[in-house]
Amino acid sequence: MSFEVKVKLFIEEEQLLQQDDHLLIAVSGGVDSMALLHYFVMMQEQWGVKIEAIHVDHMLRGEESAKDRDFVQQYCETHHIPLHAKAIPIPAILAMENGNVQFICRQERYRYFQEMMSKTNANKLVTAHHADDQLESVLMALTKNATMNAMQGIRGKRDFAGGSLIRPFLTVTKSEIRAYLSRQGLTYREDASNAKDDYVRNRFRHHIVPLLEAENPKVTEQVHHFTKFLQEDNELLMALAQDVFSRIVTVINGNTYCVEIDALQLEPLALQRRFILILLNYLYKDSNTIQSYALLSSILKLCDTTTGYAEVHLPENFIAVRRYGTLTFQKKALVETAQYDLIVKPDEWMVLSNRKRIRLVERANVSQALLTNTAQLFYFNASQLKLPLVIRARKEGDRMLLKGMEQPKRISRLFIDEKIPLNERNSWPLLVSQANEVVAVIGVRMGMFFSTSPQSDDDTVLIVD
Numbered sequence: 001m002s003f004e005v006k007v008k009l010f011i012e013e014e015q016l017l018q019q020d021d022h023l024l025i026a027v028s029g030g031v032d033s034m035a036l037l038h039y040f041v042m043m044q045e046q047w048g049v050k051i052e053a054i055h056v057d058h059m060l061r062g063e064e065s066a067k068d069r070d071f072v073q074q075y076c077e078t079h080h081i082p083l084h085a086k087a088i089p090i091p092a093i094l095a096m097e098n099g100n101v102q103f104i105c106r107q108e109r110y111r112y113f114q115e116m117m118s119k120t121n122a123n124k125l126v127t128a129h130h131a132d133d134q135l136e137s138v139l140m141a142l143t144k145n146a147t148m149n150a151m152q153g154i155r156g157k158r159d160f161a162g163g164s165l166i167r168p169f170l171t172v173t174k175s176e177i178r179a180y181l182s183r184q185g186l187t188y189r190e191d192a193s194n195a196k197d198d199y200v201r202n203r204f205r206h207h208i209v210p211l212l213e214a215e216n217p218k219v220t221e222q223v224h225h226f227t228k229f230l231q232e233d234n235e236l237l238m239a240l241a242q243d244v245f246s247r248i249v250t251v252i253n254g255n256t257y258c259v260e261i262d263a264l265q266l267e268p269l270a271l272q273r274r275f276i277l278i279l280l281n282y283l284y285k286d287s288n289t290i291q292s293y294a295l296l297s298s299i300l301k302l303c304d305t306t307t308g309y310a311e312v313h314l315p316e317n318f319i320a321v322r323r324y325g326t327l328t329f330q331k332k333a334l335v336e337t338a339q340y341d342l343i344v345k346p347d348e349w350m351v352l353s354n355r356k357r358i359r360l361v362e363r364a365n366v367s368q369a370l371l372t373n374t375a376q377l378f379y380f381n382a383s384q385l386k387l388p389l390v391i392r393a394r395k396e397g398d399r400m401l402l403k404g405m406e407q408p409k410r411i412s413r414l415f416i417d418e419k420i421p422l423n424e425r426n427s428w429p430l431l432v433s434q435a436n437e438v439v440a441v442i443g444v445r446m447g448m449f450f451s452t453s454p455q456s457d458d459d460t461v462l463i464v465d
């Protein structure tokens with residue numbers, strides 16, 4: 001099958017192009033992306049699309065990278081293709097931020113791609129990833145601490161910057177691309193770093209892939225089918241995991257995710273894993289960069305039991321905590337610092353940081369307000385407390401009067417006795433009167449003003465659910 005037919009079939013099969021698409025073609029100047037740009041120059045009318053090119057000079061290889069840019073520019077001028085180009089001082093960024101060169105290049109490159117997608121109103125970014133890249137990616141994922149997401153390799157199409165990123169060359173090999181370019185009589189820029197073994201990808205390319213190709217010259221085709229099957233299976237499993245997510249996750253204040261462990265454990269392990277990946281997607285802007293098999297396993301290990309307290313520290317200051325059968329994901333800062341002072345208004349449910357809900361009602365209205373049978377009722381005489389009550393975090397020296405005790409008990413002591421985790425003590429919700437006396441530690445102990453049975457007809461009731 002010819003190069004052009006192979007590419008056409010893949011584009012049609014994956015529905016990568018539509019009539020009137022506005023494409024931004026990512027061109028480094030190397031063999032793959034020059035072939036990509038040339039392919040679209042030749043085929044733009046046939047596909048009915050509008051094309052522009054985009055290039056990033058990472059300023060990493062001195063004059064060489066400036067020459068890459070000139071090379072791309074010259075081709076674009078000859079073929080009347082608008083070019084968007086930007087030089088990004090990666091060495092200077094690295095000096096300030098530290099980090100992995102390839103990671104920073106990629107991050108900066110895609111930031112510019114994204115910016116230009118919206119400035120030019122393009123709806124698709126096109127890159128020249130090909131079948132050899134696919135094979136290398138799968139092999140790299142297999143040997144790394146990767147999740148099943150990475151094992152599925154590169155996709156032909158994914159969402160990007162309000163449109164999509166498409167890879168029309170994903171089924172053609174590098175040697176097919178090279179042969180196409182030479183048939184077209186075109187040249188390209190050679191990046192000397194590609195020949196070195198410094199990067200993992202290069203080591204796979206130079207040493208592992210040739211062995212596999214010797215075993216089966218069509219190994220890239222085989223990997224293409226393999227990844228496609230995996231992707232299709234995964235789509236189904238992700239949809240099922242999303243259903244589970246909608247059923248068993250409660251989101252508090254838009255930033256704290258609470259999972260009922262019992263309900264999660266009813267699901268097959270394959271869905272539990274994907275459920276956690278979906279959750280990480282909510283927590284992180286780019287969850288792909290933090291996904292690892294080890295992280296997934298340590299989070300799932302928290303769900304082995306529903307009793308006791310355990311936590312896993314996650315990247316970027318997130319934390320997963322298991323307590324009372326609930327698994328909670330949130331920013332550590334939210335756990336450690338209090339964000340109250342909230343006035344407790346009658347007849348309104350308040351959701352607190354310890355995942356309890358409370359509500360104040362007149363005794364006569366209790367039955368109306370009771371929605372669950374897990375709620376506990378605490379009766380008190382409102383005239384004995386200075387209202388309104390307030391929810392706040394602990395303060396130095398806080399104490400509480402308890403029934404049967406002559407001296408008020410220090411809240412810090414009570415936290416220790418009740419085994420409240422250290423990192424939650426500063427945000428644990430306390431109920432405080434206007435006289436600044438702590439009258440309850442919500443979900444832990446109620447002070448002397450509260451009884452579990454009615455004292456009079458006009459009691460006020462605190463419902464804790």
Ligand SMILES: Nc1ncnc2c1ncn2[C@@H]1O[C@H](COP(=O)(O)OP(=O)(O)OP(=O)(O)O)[C@@H](O)[C@H]1O
Binds near residue numbers: 028057106
């Ligand atoms: N400097 C660049 N300017 C414009 N496009 C580029 C540049 N570098 C890479 N690209 C585009 O990205 C494609 C993949 O390049 P490469 O394999 O170097 O990137 P990668 O980092 O491995 O992949 P990814 O972009 O998915 O992270 C290229 O074929 C080209 O389309």
